[in-house]
Amino acid sequence: MKILVVNTGSSSLKFQLIDAKKNFTELYSGIVDNIGKKNCFFDAKINHTRIHFKKNISNHEKGLQEALKIMLKNKAVKSLKEIKAVGHRVVHGGEKYKNAVKITSQVKKTIKELYELAPLHNPANLQGILACEKLLKNIPNIAVFDTSFHQTMPQKAYLYAIPKEYYKKFKIRRYGFHGTSHKYISQETYKLLKNKKAKIITCHLGNGSSISAVSGGKSIDTSMGFTPLEGVIMGTRSGTIDPAIILYLLKKHKLSPEKIDEILNYRSGILAVSEISSDVRDIWAAAQRKNKKAIFALEYMAYSIAKQIGAYIAAMNGIDAITFTAGIGENAWYLRKDICEYLNFIGVKLDTAKNRASKPLISSPLSKVKVFVMPSNEGLEIAEEVINMIK
Numbered sequence: 001m002k003i004l005v006v007n008t009g010s011s012s013l014k015f016q017l018i019d020a021k022k023n024f025t026e027l028y029s030g031i032v033d034n035i036g037k038k039n040c041f042f043d044a045k046i047n048h049t050r051i052h053f054k055k056n057i058s059n060h061e062k063g064l065q066e067a068l069k070i071m072l073k074n075k076a077v078k079s080l081k082e083i084k085a086v087g088h089r090v091v092h093g094g095e096k097y098k099n100a101v102k103i104t105s106q107v108k109k110t111i112k113e114l115y116e117l118a119p120l121h122n123p124a125n126l127q128g129i130l131a132c133e134k135l136l137k138n139i140p141n142i143a144v145f146d147t148s149f150h151q152t153m154p155q156k157a158y159l160y161a162i163p164k165e166y167y168k169k170f171k172i173r174r175y176g177f178h179g180t181s182h183k184y185i186s187q188e189t190y191k192l193l194k195n196k197k198a199k200i201i202t203c204h205l206g207n208g209s210s211i212s213a214v215s216g217g218k219s220i221d222t223s224m225g226f227t228p229l230e231g232v233i234m235g236t237r238s239g240t241i242d243p244a245i246i247l248y249l250l251k252k253h254k255l256s257p258e259k260i261d262e263i264l265n266y267r268s269g270i271l272a273v274s275e276i277s278s279d280v281r282d283i284w285a286a287a288q289r290k291n292k293k294a295i296f297a298l299e300y301m302a303y304s305i306a307k308q309i310g311a312y313i314a315a316m317n318g319i320d321a322i323t324f325t326a327g328i329g330e331n332a333w334y335l336r337k338d339i340c341e342y343l344n345f346i347g348v349k350l351d352t353a354k355n356r357a358s359k360p361l362i363s364s365p366l367s368k369v370k371v372f373v374m375p376s377n378e379g380l381e382i383a384e385e386v387i388n389m390i391k
Contacts, residue, residue: 008128016379032063091121093145149179175223205329207235213312238268304340314322
């Protein structure tokens with residue numbers, strides 16, 4: 001059974017064709033990036049061959065059209081009828097969806113209603129769904145929500161200490177994000193530990209970063225909240241700050257809500273602390289040149305993440321493993337080193353050589369806590385959820 005996985009961003013469309021019958025083998029994958037812009041390009045892998053070209057692609061539908069045309073031309077499938085379902089990553093499902101669901105008019109309506117909670121993601125996700133409905137007629141579309149994995153959090157983790165009426169009327173609560181990644185990474189970690197009851201902390205560290213506490217396979221807490229702005233410091237997002245700062249900027253300095261939103265989401269985080277870049281690679285390069293701001297920015301980031309991990313060790317009353325994933329988590333060995341040094345008190349000990357080489361297991365044999373580095377495969381997780389939903 002072949003499943004097409006689609007993940008649309010505001011100006012991008014990622015896709016994977018996965019054969020579930022052949023142990024979820026990836027047959028075709030790629031991205032159409034910078035959609036609607038002059039520097040738009042298509043990049044894909046199919047039959048061990050890379051296909052890359054620049055092309056003016058104006059919208060997500062035309063991007064999908066291009067991806068399907070190349071899929072057929074290179075014989076990943078003989079006919080589009082071989083695709084039995086399309087799995088869509090949808091960022092926000094609110095409280096309504098705890099599992100993958102077949103997309104109906106009601107589901108699309110809910111995705112629209114949640115636009116204001118995920119303005120950068122849900123509108124683009126819906127565009128991908130509409131494109132698939134148009135180009136892949138009579139093939140079921142399944143939504144897999146980023147928020148669904150975190151629906152197992154207890155009230156003490158997801159409720160904010162504000163009057164209950166705002167939760168009841170406006171559903172203001174912690175939802176958490178990156179759920180598909182955290183679910184995949186935690187499941188793979190359980191396989192390595194061979195212990196389904198283990199207490200795991202998963203660290204999805206990229207331009208957007210979140211930490212999750214997973215116990216017995218269930219998310220019991222996560223760092224992102226009502227929106228992806230809460231939590232640890234990120235590329236351009238501030239992470240958690242005193243909310244009174246926003247009131248102060250509104251009242252005292254007459255900044256508009258739109259301006260504050262821009263500051264906190266696009267001009268803060270590691271970019272603001274370093275005053276160099278939002279890319280950790282650039283900051284690391286500057287730190288190698290003894291740039292004090294860069295050195296401080298990396299220290300700040302390690303401290304922010306280690307503090308969150310420490311909180312979740314307390315929340316779970318213990319820890320068996322920590323797993324790092326995503327761009328920074330998989331590659332920034334120097335950041336992993338600094339984070340884990342804060343955790344020496346609970347017996348975390350890294351193998352220096354393995355950590356620098358980003359091996360799958362980077363903890364020392366003497367470590368009381370296993371530390372892993374693992375690439376996330378959200379597409380594979382989505383395909384598995386689609387199959388489970390169909391069955």
